[in-house]
Amino acid sequence: MIKMDLLKRAFKVIISISVLTGIWQLTVLSGRFEKSLLPSPAGVFAGMSGLIKDGTLFTNLGVSLARFLTGYLTAVITGVTLGLLLGWNKSVWSYIEPVVQVLRPVSPIAWFPFIVLWFGIGDAPAVVTIFIAAFYPILLSTVSGVRNVDAVYLKVADNFGIRQPQLLFRIILPAAFPLIANGLHIALGSARVFLVAGEMIGAQSGLGFMIINARNSLRSDLVLAGIIFIGILGLLLDRLIRFLENRIKRKWGVSAEVRD
Amino acid sequence: MYISIVEAYREYSVEDRGRMAALERVNLEIGKGEFICLLGPSGCGKTTLLNLIAGFDRPTSGFVRINGETVTGPSENRITIFQNYGLLPWRTVLRNVELELEARKTDKKERRRIAEEYTELVGLSAYKNHYPSQLSGGMQQRVALARALAVDPEILLMDEPFGALDAMTRMSMQDEIERIWREKKKTIIFVTHDIEEAVFLADRIVIMTSFPGKVKSVIDVPLARKRDRTGADFLKIRDRVFAEFELKTDDEPEYYL
Known part of the structure; x- marks a missing residue:
C-alpha cells in the first residue's frame, strides 16, 4: 500500500515537472525571448550538471549550509534562552515586548547597510542576516510556550517540591517544547529565504554569491540553475524539520500532525 | 485533631461586583486515617476548601492546621490528585512516578525500585514504559495515584479524580482507591459531586451547598467495608444525603427500615 502511494506521488511529481518544462521549452521555441533573458531547459540542465561536475555546487552549498547552521543555531540558543527567561518574568517581558514587536516585522534586508558597516564582508553578514530572520519567531514562540504551560504542571511541581532551576528544565522547558518546536519550524522557513540574500552582499562564496557571480557574467542559465538548487535545498530542510517536529509532537501526545 | 480547619473563610474580588465569598466560615476536624468526602454542586467551595488544605491557596481569615502546624504552602506530605491527572506527557509511566523522588535526589536505583513498586500496586506494570x-x-489516573503514593504522603487530596471517567471505570477506580486506602492507611480528602461515590467511599461526608459556598452538614457513614452499592443500608444513607440536598420528594413511600 505504502509503495503504491509512493509510486503515485512520484508519478504526480514527474507529471508536474514535465508540464512546467514543456511550457518553458515551448516559450523558448517561440523565439520571442532572447537567450540571455530566458535560457532553455537544456541549457539550464547543462549548467546544473556542469556545476555538479566541477564541484562548484558542493563547495558553495557547503559554505552556505555552514553559514545557515551557524546563524540558525545561534538564533535557537539565544532565542530559546531569552524566551525562557522573558516568558517566566512577565514584568520584564512587558517592557521588552513593545521593542520586539516593532523590530520583528522589519526585514533583515533593511538592516543590510548596518550589517555591512558593523560586520564587514565575508561570512558574517550572511550569518547575521539568517540570525535576524530566525531569532524573532523562536523568541516569540518560546515566550508564548512558557506562558501557556498548563497550570496543573506548575501545581504538581509546587506540590512535589520541585524548585528552580529544576522547575525550568524538568517542567517548563519540556512543557513548552511543542510550541517551541513550532517556532523553530517557522524560523527555519523565514531564515532560509534570507540564506541567499545575505550572501549577495560582500560574500565571495555560497549559493547567493554563485547566483550574483553568474549574473555578473551574464550567464542566465547558471542563475536559474542556482535558483533550482536553492529550491531543492529549502525543500529538504523543511522536510527534515517537519519530520523532527512530528516525532516530538507524537511523543508529547499532541495528536495533530504538521502537514502542508 | 490531626487536621483542624478553624473559621476558614475565603473571598475573591470580582470585577464590578466587589468581594465575593467563595467559602463561608468552615470549622472541621479530621482524624488521622479518615476518609472524608467533600460533596456538593459546583460553586459550593469544595475545591476552594481542598486548595486551602493543600496549601495552593490561603484563607482570607481563619486557618488550616495539620499536626499542629498552620498550612502556609504546598508540601510533599499532602499530595493532590487532579481531575485531569496532571501527568507529564513527555515522561513514561515510570518516569512520571519517579518525579518527586528525582526532585528529592533519591539514589537512581532506589528511585526505580520505588517507582516499580507503586506502578505494580496500581496494576500498571505492563505499561510502565508507555507514555500517558x-x-x-482510568489508567492515567492510576498513574497519578501511583505517583502520589510514591511520595509516601500522610494525606491524599483528590479533586474530583474520577470525574472524567465513564461510570464503569469509575466504580472500579473507587474499589481501587478504597483498597489502597485500607492498605496504606492514608488520610484521604476526596472532592466529588457524585452522591453514590461519596457514600461508597467516605467515613464522613461533608455536605456543601453553593452561593455562597458553605458546609451545610456532616453525615457519618457507619457502614462496614467493603460496601455493597445495592445494599439496603447503603441506599438508606444515600437517601439521607439526597434529602440533605432537598433532591428527594417527600411523597416517596418509605419501604426501608
Missing part, C-alpha cells in the same frame, strides 16, 4: 497519551483515562 497511550493510556486510557
Whole structure:
C-alpha cells in the first residue's frame, strides 16, 4: 500500500515537472525571448550538471549550509534562552515586548547597510542576516510556550517540591517544547529565504554569491540553475524539520500532525 | 485533631461586583486515617476548601492546621490528585512516578525500585514504559495515584479524580482507591459531586451547598467495608444525603427500615 502511494506521488511529481518544462521549452521555441533573458531547459540542465561536475555546487552549498547552521543555531540558543527567561518574568517581558514587536516585522534586508558597516564582508553578514530572520519567531514562540504551560504542571511541581532551576528544565522547558518546536519550524522557513540574500552582499562564496557571480557574467542559465538548487535545498530542510517536529509532537501526545 | 480547619473563610474580588465569598466560615476536624468526602454542586467551595488544605491557596481569615502546624504552602506530605491527572506527557509511566523522588535526589536505583513498586500496586506494570497519551483515562489516573503514593504522603487530596471517567471505570477506580486506602492507611480528602461515590467511599461526608459556598452538614457513614452499592443500608444513607440536598420528594413511600 505504502509503495503504491509512493509510486503515485512520484508519478504526480514527474507529471508536474514535465508540464512546467514543456511550457518553458515551448516559450523558448517561440523565439520571442532572447537567450540571455530566458535560457532553455537544456541549457539550464547543462549548467546544473556542469556545476555538479566541477564541484562548484558542493563547495558553495557547503559554505552556505555552514553559514545557515551557524546563524540558525545561534538564533535557537539565544532565542530559546531569552524566551525562557522573558516568558517566566512577565514584568520584564512587558517592557521588552513593545521593542520586539516593532523590530520583528522589519526585514533583515533593511538592516543590510548596518550589517555591512558593523560586520564587514565575508561570512558574517550572511550569518547575521539568517540570525535576524530566525531569532524573532523562536523568541516569540518560546515566550508564548512558557506562558501557556498548563497550570496543573506548575501545581504538581509546587506540590512535589520541585524548585528552580529544576522547575525550568524538568517542567517548563519540556512543557513548552511543542510550541517551541513550532517556532523553530517557522524560523527555519523565514531564515532560509534570507540564506541567499545575505550572501549577495560582500560574500565571495555560497549559493547567493554563485547566483550574483553568474549574473555578473551574464550567464542566465547558471542563475536559474542556482535558483533550482536553492529550491531543492529549502525543500529538504523543511522536510527534515517537519519530520523532527512530528516525532516530538507524537511523543508529547499532541495528536495533530504538521502537514502542508 | 490531626487536621483542624478553624473559621476558614475565603473571598475573591470580582470585577464590578466587589468581594465575593467563595467559602463561608468552615470549622472541621479530621482524624488521622479518615476518609472524608467533600460533596456538593459546583460553586459550593469544595475545591476552594481542598486548595486551602493543600496549601495552593490561603484563607482570607481563619486557618488550616495539620499536626499542629498552620498550612502556609504546598508540601510533599499532602499530595493532590487532579481531575485531569496532571501527568507529564513527555515522561513514561515510570518516569512520571519517579518525579518527586528525582526532585528529592533519591539514589537512581532506589528511585526505580520505588517507582516499580507503586506502578505494580496500581496494576500498571505492563505499561510502565508507555507514555500517558497511550493510556486510557482510568489508567492515567492510576498513574497519578501511583505517583502520589510514591511520595509516601500522610494525606491524599483528590479533586474530583474520577470525574472524567465513564461510570464503569469509575466504580472500579473507587474499589481501587478504597483498597489502597485500607492498605496504606492514608488520610484521604476526596472532592466529588457524585452522591453514590461519596457514600461508597467516605467515613464522613461533608455536605456543601453553593452561593455562597458553605458546609451545610456532616453525615457519618457507619457502614462496614467493603460496601455493597445495592445494599439496603447503603441506599438508606444515600437517601439521607439526597434529602440533605432537598433532591428527594417527600411523597416517596418509605419501604426501608
